[in-house]
Amino acid sequence: MIIEQLDKPVAGSLMQTLPGSAYTDANVFALEQEKIFERMWFCAVRGSDVAAPGAFKTVQVGRESIIVSRNRKGEPRAFFNVCRHRGMQVCSGEDSDGQRNFRCGYHAWTYDLDGKLIAAPNLTRMPDLDRQDYGLKRVHVREWLGYLWVCVADEAPSFEETVLGEVVDRLGEVSNLDRYAVDTLVVGKRIVYNVKANWKLIIENFMECYHCATIHPELTEVLPEFADGLAAQLFVNHGAAFGEDIKGFTVDGSAGVDLLPGVNPDQDRKYYAITVKPQIFINMVPDHIIFHRMFPISEDLTIVECDWLYLPSVVENGADLTNSVELFDRVNRQDFDVCERTQPSMSSRMYTGGGVLVPAEHHITEFHAWHGAMLAS
Numbered sequence: 001m002i003i004e005q006l007d008k009p010v011a012g013s014l015m016q017t018l019p020g021s022a023y024t025d026a027n028v029f030a031l032e033q034e035k036i037f038e039r040m041w042f043c044a045v046r047g048s049d050v051a052a053p054g055a056f057k058t059v060q061v062g063r064e065s066i067i068v069s070r071n072r073k074g075e076p077r078a079f080f081n082v083c084r085h086r087g088m089q090v091c092s093g094e095d096s097d098g099q100r101n102f103r104c105g106y107h108a109w110t111y112d113l114d115g116k117l118i119a120a121p122n123l124t125r126m127p128d129l130d131r132q133d134y135g136l137k138r139v140h141v142r143e144w145l146g147y148l149w150v151c152v153a154d155e156a157p158s159f160e161e162t163v164l165g166e167v168v169d170r171l172g173e174v175s176n177l178d179r180y181a182v183d184t185l186v187v188g189k190r191i192v193y194n195v196k197a198n199w200k201l202i203i204e205n206f207m208e209c210y211h212c213a214t215i216h217p218e219l220t221e222v223l224p225e226f227a228d229g230l231a232a233q234l235f236v237n238h239g240a241a242f243g244e245d246i247k248g249f250t251v252d253g254s255a256g257v258d259l260l261p262g263v264n265p266d267q268d269r270k271y272y273a274i275t276v277k278p279q280i281f282i283n284m285v286p287d288h289i290i291f292h293r294m295f296p297i298s299e300d301l302t303i304v305e306c307d308w309l310y311l312p313s314v315v316e317n318g319a320d321l322t323n324s325v326e327l328f329d330r331v332n333r334q335d336f337d338v339c340e341r342t343q344p345s346m347s348s349r350m351y352t353g354g355g356v357l358v359p360a361e362h363h364i365t366e367f368h369a370w371h372g373a374m375l376a377s
Helices: 002-006 026-037 174-180 199-207 217-222 224-228 312-316 322-347 364-376
Strands: 042-046 056-061 064-070 076-080 117-119 140-144 147-151 167-169 186-195 270-276 280-285 288-298 301-310
Touching: 026 288, 026 364, 042 056, 042 064, 056 288, 064 147, 076 140, 076 147, 174 270, 174 280, 186 312, 186 322, 199 270, 199 288, 199 301, 199 322, 199 364, 217 224, 217 322, 301 312, 301 322
Parallel strands: none
Antiparallel strands: 042 147, 056 064, 064 076, 140 147, 167 270, 186 301, 270 280, 280 288, 288 301
């Protein structure tokens, strides 16, 4: 039904959205988990969150709990969080700074940091149990931009084609990232938001600026051209310029912190942004990066982790990041509030057939078309 809706244009300059059920139907969400999140590369954790051998974080990727860690050589590793004996989750906590192995709390099956089974009660009496074959099931893992990306599919698609190739160039393009050296930056602040809305509502919100003048007074003060509502669609890689009296990307327009050294003179007073399917938003400003990761939990709940990334010296020297962080924290809370207030209406009979997209939002149909194609694949 979702795909059929995309083929029914609305008269005039309006285009149709997805139907309301796309945001509320548990069966649709299950299909998204299978066809999107469990097939594509998924940005899981910041590499520094699992810096030491044996440090781990557990993340939800589609329907799967995944352990993301490093082995004794410091190489990234990822495993299904499932004991190969009776299936209990091996890591019950969300994270650890470091440990020597992974040990299931049910029958004490123990795995080394590369996933190999190394110990179990009476293991010597089970000569037919291959320790490698019955090790933790590995997950594909790749490091990019200082984050660890995982793919739980049996065969991972090309990272270059399905990550770099799926970038949505909005107010920037992926080549811009080279100048910001995101992998060399450190987390100055992380805020986790529990958003009671479908993940697609958040993506659609981030992709358009038609709402900017309505709900983002602080943002449009810093980036005046956002007030016309067209920036995200019409000015690909144009970069939104700071207002004349604005000194930095801060909540009050005051000066920020040390500029990123790779930023060129044409970028030192501009904001750029890209979307990486299926769940990443990257915002680039002269002195920091704002990196959003979305974790869809259910059809009406999405956890969003937002990192503010700065030069290591800025964080190590204890620079005051309050004004810098507060600007986009306000933007996030404003965006998530409208998404949460939109979610209940998705189940209304008035939205059975969906709504409309005005010209300033027409580019969202590309996301809808991609979504429909993924579910049909």
